Amino acid sequence: AQKITQTQPGMFVQEKEAVTLDCTYDTSDPSYGLFWYKQPSSGEMIFLIYQGSYDQQNATEGRYSLNFQKARKSANLVISASQLGDSAMYFCASGGYQKVTFGTGTKLQVIP
Amino acid sequence: GAGVSQSPSNKVTEKGKDVELRCDPISGHTALYWYRQRLGQGLEFLIYFQGNSAPDKSGLPSDRFSAERTGESVSTLTIQRTQQEDSAVYLCASSLVGGTATGELFFGEGSRLTVL
Numbered sequence: 549a550q551k552i553t554q555t556q557p558g559m560f561v562q563e564k565e566a567v568t569l570d571c572t573y574d575t576s577d578p579s580y581g582l583f584w585y586k587q588p589s590s591g592e593m594i595f596l597i598y599q600g601s602y603d604q605q606n607a608t609e610g611r612y613s614l615n616f617q618k619a620r621k622s623a624n625l626v627i628s629a630s631q632l633g634d635s636a637m638y639f640c641a642s643g644g645y646q647k648v649t650f651g652t653g654t655k656l657q658v659i660p
Numbered sequence: 661g662a663g664v665s666q667s668p669s670n671k672v673t674e675k676g677k678d679v680e681l682r683c684d685p686i687s688g689h690t691a692l693y694w695y696r697q698r699l700g701q702g703l704e705f706l707i708y709f710q711g712n713s714a715p716d717k718s719g720l721p722s723d724r725f726s727a728e729r730t731g732e733s734v735s736t737l738t739i740q741r742t743q744q745e746d747s748a749v750y751l752c753a754s755s756l757v758g759g760t761a762t763g764e765l766f767f768g769e770g771s772r773l774t775v776l
Contacts, residue, residue: 583765591749593767639702641765646716648693648753648765650703 550575550642552651559656561630568615569625569638569654577644582623584614587653588636596638599623630658662686666752666768673742674776681737681771685754692735693765694727695751703751709735742775749773 561567
């Protein structure tokens with residue numbers, strides 16, 4: 549069974565500042581992947597970043613980095629230098645042997 | 661097209677009617693997922709296909725919901741005797757492989773279902 553917990557329903561960040569979106573997971577699969585997706589108001593799901601459970605280094609993709617702490621079962625997303633276009637819902641997800649489970653999301657609003 | 665295609669994009673139906681939602685995954689993608697997203701909510705897992713078999717149907721909310729997939733191609737999600745609480749966006753996603761090698765899930769634009 550997999551469970552994803554995102555404890556921040558909403559977050560504000562000043563433009564050009566960094567922000568961390570929290571995600572903890574619980575899985576019984578020995579090997580799994582962790583994902584972050586962005587969903588703007590248009591509704592499309594945009595893939596941001598992926599971390600495999602056996603990856604030694606934290607994943608980075610441009611301004612996005614995933615702070616992976618396996619022992620704590622956390623996979624926080626860090627967005628550096630926030631932009632107005634980053635305002636959206638952000639979903640953390642975990643995939644094991646089969647299904648991919650999503651968290652309830654965090655609504656990020658970037659303030660000019 | 662190169663992406664995941666879903667149809668219809670919008671469907672309005674009366675309570676009690678049956679609806680069929682279609683998903684055409686990216687060619688060559690063996691894994692296919694269905695999710696439900698109610699307004700302002702997260703993604704609720706419904707079912708996962710690996711090829712044309714469904715190893716995990718645990719998310720289907722009731723026996724009114726069923727899904728099938730033809731080979732490694734099109735999938736249909738059928739909702740019988742629709743209820744107002746079925747109103748949501750139904751999202752389909754595919755990936756090259758499923759399981760632990762799961763990489764990026766590619767999502768369709770969703771089918772918005774409104775049950776009156």
